[in-house]
Amino acid sequence: MPILEEPIKETLKLKNYVDGEWVASQGEVKDVVNPATGKVIAKVPISTKDEINAAVEAAKDAFPDWRRTPPVARGRCLFRLRDLMEQHFEELSRVQTMEHGKTIDESRGETRRGIENVEVAGGIPSLMMGCSLEDIAAGIDEYLIRQPLGVFGIIGPFNFPFMVPLWFAPYAVATGNCIIVKPSSEDPISQIKITELADEAGIPPGVWNLVNGGRTVVSGMLDHPDIKGMCFVGSTPVGRDVVYTRCGETGKRVIAQCGAKNFVLVMPDANLGRTVAACMTSFFGNTGQRCLSGANLVVVGEGLNEREYAAFYEKVVDAFVDAASRIRIGCGLDEAVQMGPLRDEGKKERVLGYIEKGIKEGAKLRLDGRNVTIIGDWPDTCFLGPTVFEDVTPEMTIGTEEIFGPVASVMRARSLDEAIEMIHSNPFGNAASIFTANGKWAREFQYRVECGNIGINIGIVAPMAFFPFSGMKNSFFGALHGQGREVVRFFTESKVVIQRWF
Amino acid sequence: MENLSLTASAVISFVGRLEDSTATFYEELAERFVGDKETLLGFAKESRKNKLWVTRTYQETISDALEACFAFQGLNLGEYAVETVLVEGASYSDALKMAIELEKKAIEFYLDVAECSQSLLATIPRAFSRVAKRRGKRKLELESLHNKAVAGC
Numbered sequence: 001m002p003i004l005e006e007p008i009k010e011t012l013k014l015k016n017y018v019d020g021e022w023v024a025s026q027g028e029v030k031d032v033v034n035p036a037t038g039k040v041i042a043k044v045p046i047s048t049k050d051e052i053n054a055a056v057e058a059a060k061d062a063f064p065d066w067r068r069t070p071p072v073a074r075g076r077c078l079f080r081l082r083d084l085m086e087q088h089f090e091e092l093s094r095v096q097t098m099e100h101g102k103t104i105d106e107s108r109g110e111t112r113r114g115i116e117n118v119e120v121a122g123g124i125p126s127l128m129m130g131c132s133l134e135d136i137a138a139g140i141d142e143y144l145i146r147q148p149l150g151v152f153g154i155i156g157p158f159n160f161p162f163m164v165p166l167w168f169a170p171y172a173v174a175t176g177n178c179i180i181v182k183p184s185s186e187d188p189i190s191q192i193k194i195t196e197l198a199d200e201a202g203i204p205p206g207v208w209n210l211v212n213g214g215r216t217v218v219s220g221m222l223d224h225p226d227i228k229g230m231c232f233v234g235s236t237p238v239g240r241d242v243v244y245t246r247c248g249e250t251g252k253r254v255i256a257q258c259g260a261k262n263f264v265l266v267m268p269d270a271n272l273g274r275t276v277a278a279c280m281t282s283f284f285g286n287t288g289q290r291c292l293s294g295a296n297l298v299v300v301g302e303g304l305n306e307r308e309y310a311a312f313y314e315k316v317v318d319a320f321v322d323a324a325s326r327i328r329i330g331c332g333l334d335e336a337v338q339m340g341p342l343r344d345e346g347k348k349e350r351v352l353g354y355i356e357k358g359i360k361e362g363a364k365l366r367l368d369g370r371n372v373t374i375i376g377d378w379p380d381t382c383f384l385g386p387t388v389f390e391d392v393t394p395e396m397t398i399g400t401e402e403i404f405g406p407v408a409s410v411m412r413a414r415s416l417d418e419a420i421e422m423i424h425s426n427p428f429g430n431a432a433s434i435f436t437a438n439g440k441w442a443r444e445f446q447y448r449v450e451c452g453n454i455g456i457n458i459g460i461v462a463p464m465a466f467f468p469f470s471g472m473k474n475s476f477f478g479a480l481h482g483q484g485r486e487v488v489r490f491f492t493e494s495k496v497v498i499q500r501w502f
Numbered sequence: 503m504e505n506l507s508l509t510a511s512a513v514i515s516f517v518g519r520l521e522d523s524t525a526t527f528y529e530e531l532a533e534r535f536v537g538d539k540e541t542l543l544g545f546a547k548e549s550r551k552n553k554l555w556v557t558r559t560y561q562e563t564i565s566d567a568l569e570a571c572f573a574f575q576g577l578n579l580g581e582y583a584v585e586t587v588l589v590e591g592a593s594y595s596d597a598l599k600m601a602i603e604l605e606k607k608a609i610e611f612y613l614d615v616a617e618c619s620q621s622l623l624a625t626i627p628r629a630f631s632r633v634a635k636r637r638g639k640r641k642l643e644l645e646s647l648h649n650k651a652v653a654g655c
Contacts, residue, residue: 089561105511105570112564280572323572326507335512338571462565 003376004104004333007094012042014188016051016212017195019058020205025051027213030185035101035341035382036331042099044188047213052180052220055209059151059178060226062206067148067176069204071125074174078122080201081170085115085194092193096162097332099187101340101382102286104332107162114166114194116465120484121170127488128175140500146492148176149228149253153221155243156183157233158343159289159404162190167469167482168231168255169194173207175491177228180209182217186343222246229253229490231482233291236402236428236474244477253490256477257291257469259402260430263423264294264459265445266316267416267436268304274457275435276319279408280338282433282459284327284386287342288351288406291475292431292453292460296392296399298411298419302441309414317390317410321367324386324408330375337375341382342405348382351405355387358398358409363389369406394422402428416441420448429472431461452476508574510626513615514560516579520608521553527586527604535594538647545640552633559629574618582611598648605641609634 014032015022025045032042066074085092089111096107121127132143152172156165165181172179183191191210198208211217221227222243229252232243239256247254264282266275282294299316301309332340342348352370359365369385384406392399392409399409413419423432433455434445442456452470453461463469468481480490525546532542564570584604588597612634616627 103509103511103571105509105564108511108561109565109570112561277569277572277575281569285571335509335515338507338509459569 002335003331004094004335006098006333007091008041008098008189011040012189012192014042014044014192014212016045016047016055017192017199017208017210018051018055018206019062019209020199025212027051027216032099032185032187032189033344034098035343036333036378038379038381042189044185044212046185047211047217049216049220052211052213052217053224055180055211056151056221056224056226058206059180059209062204063148063150063176063178066173066178066204066207069176071128071174071176074176075122075124077201077203078118078124078170078174081198081203082115082118082122084197084200085111085118088193088197089115092162092190094333095189095193096187097340099189100158100161101343102332103337103340104335106286106340107332110160110163113462113465114163117163117166117483118170120465121174124171124174124488127485128492130494136498140498142496142498145495145497146175146488147495148491149493151178151180151227152491153227153230154179154181155218155221155230155232155234156181156191158184158186159286159291160233161187162194164233165191166194167233168487169208171483171487172231172491173203175488177491178207178209180211180221180227182211182213182221185212185214188212218242222252223250225250227252229255231255233257233482235259240474240477254478255480255482255487255490257471257482258475258477259428260291260293260471260475261295261400261402261426261428262293262431262433262451263296263298263419263426264432264455265298265300265413265416265419265434265436267300267302267434267438267441268308268312269437270435271437271457272316272319276323278435278457278459279320280323280327283408284324284339284406285460287339287384289343289347289404290460291471292462293404294408294433294459295403296394296409296411296422298413298422300413300416300419302414302416313412317366317388320408320410321388324367324388327386328375329372329383329385331378334376339386339406341378342384343382345381347405348384351384351403351407354398354401354403354405354407358389358392358396358407361396361398363392363396363398363409366390366410394425400426416444420445423449423451427474430475431455433457433459433461452481507572508577508579510560510564510570510573510619512579513574513577513619514557516582516611517556518553520582520584520611521549521556523584523586524604524608525549527588527601530588531597531601534588535597537594541643541647548636548640552636556629556633559625563625574615577614577618582607584608595648595651598644598651602641602644602648605637605644608637609641612637
């Protein structure tokens with residue numbers, strides 16, 4: 001099958017976007033490498049503290065005028081941005097594949113999810129409306145208005161370089177705030193492209209800023225007194241111990257969406273064909289590098305005797321391993337490919353470490369992704385095949401910690417209660433899914449499980465733009481979540497007015 | 503036989519090639535056999551619309567949460583390859599026969615992919631089914647044109 005044309009032809013020299021201008025950074029420069037081909041596709045600056053401070057200053061200066069811009073006019077800017085994104089849909093998608101490694105289908109899916117957030121935010125006149133009540137006492141009325149706060153920082157992760165900052169950015173801007181986006185320095189090009197389009201859409205200078213970089217930029221935002229709040233998506237140690245903690249200390253609002261270890265339950269009455277297809281996307285989509293990935297596959301024997309359970313377990317695991325073993329791996333721009341590489345060599349090493357640990361702890365390696373066959377003549381630096389372990393228990397490292405790679409751990413549970421206990425014994429609470437035809441089991445699961453996103457016959461529980469992206473326990477720190485109405489509340493202060501006229 | 507599984511991207515690209523080559527085929531036919539020019543150009547126009555419509559449906563429905571890379575099990579696109587190059591000096595009746603075969607294959611393809619894509623959002627299989635239906639209508643029209651052409655001989 002032919003490889004789709006690459007939209008990036010020569011190495012890009014990335015800049016920061018501050019106050020409506022593209023400015024070169026004085027910081028050191030890092031390579032952005034296409035993980036499938038090993039080619040350097042861009043040079044990204046690691047910006048300095050002065051540069052982040054300048055961006056905050058520009059955003060702060062832009063805020064008074066922007067907040068006075070009528071919501072309907074702000075919404076129109078977002079609709080223009082949405083139209084531009086549609087026009088550039090394919091280019092934006094292929095850029096993601098080049099900088100991240102995911103397949104073209106996955107990239108297009110990510111682009112669509114991102115655009116949907118811009119669309120929803122475009123409806124800000126309705127979303128931002130307050131409420132009122134006449135005659136709270138005789139002749140006295142009370143009403144609530146939502147007001148923007150000022151400048152917000154958005155820190156994007158490497159695994160969804162296009163979509164994740166859009167869980168926040170369009171809503172922040174639509175509500176009248178100004179933003180500074182710091183994309184992951186591993187794959188910053190998508191955010192550069194979005195910012196170019198935001199500029200073209202007529203979003204005024206200083207409202208939407210982008211500063212490339214690493215820890216200095218993050219610390220600069222966290223410590224800056226003029227930043228009112230932070231949105232972060234990334235690992236639990238950074239989200240909890242750095243971002244959430246520091247925001248608490250400096251009095252900032254915070255959304256910190258963090259790590260996960262998601263359980264997928266297969267009940268005896270599940271539609272096996274559909275379940276396995278959904279599980280392939282869940283466990284191995286995005287090469288397992290997503291906080292909604294399935295990690296632990298629990299085969300549940302509710303209502304079965306020992307012999308029946310043994311047969312059911314074998315049937316599920318055989319089908320799962322068989323499908324996983326057929327996944328075609330290679331460069332994501334090859335339309336035959338179903339799974340791309342990991343983002344970089346270090347991430348592959350980390351996953352390999354977990355595979356070693358799984359073997360040492362006594363899990364049975366049923367499918368070994370280390371023996372990977374790649375379609376095409378690509379360096380195997382970042383590639384790893386689907387890996388499946390059996391006989392994993394919740395106490396094992398591979399059953400507990402987030403691996404963030406294409407590794408599935410199969411577990412056994414004799415009952416739904418036991419499976420739910422297993423979920424609850426895990427420190428994360430991002431997502432959990434059940435595959436069943438039984439409404440009672442599904443309802444019980446949805447009711448009891450302590451996870452923010454619940455799937456019923458859905459492998460990837462990714463909430464649509466008009467719903468919050470939830471999370472619990474070690475998967476989320478904050479009060480309000482990204483996307484939809486919740487994030488509109490996050491980006492606004494509720495002001496109550498009580499009035500009477502003499 | 504290996505249980506082939508195609509990505510959604512591969513299937514959508516195939517739709518593009520199929521509809522483009524079909525449109526070109528009917529445009530050539532319209533040039534050569536001017537008697538039914540309008541009808542044949544109408545088929546070409548419809549094919550270009552089919553491509554646009556299916557591509558748009560895919561792009562508007564695809565999501566990172568769907569089984570896009572794993573939806574199309576057991577399909578071999580090679581089985582749906584069609585001949586769209588007219589032989590020099592072919593009669594109108596031969597050309598219409600070729601067109602009917604092309605439509606049969608296309609209908610088969612669209613019905614198969616509609617069946618395979620049930621795990622995607624409903625709009626995707628629905629888009630495939632709708633094109634299958636349109637091409638079914640077209641096949642009936644071609645058969646009627648063929649009958650007339652044969653009777654005219």
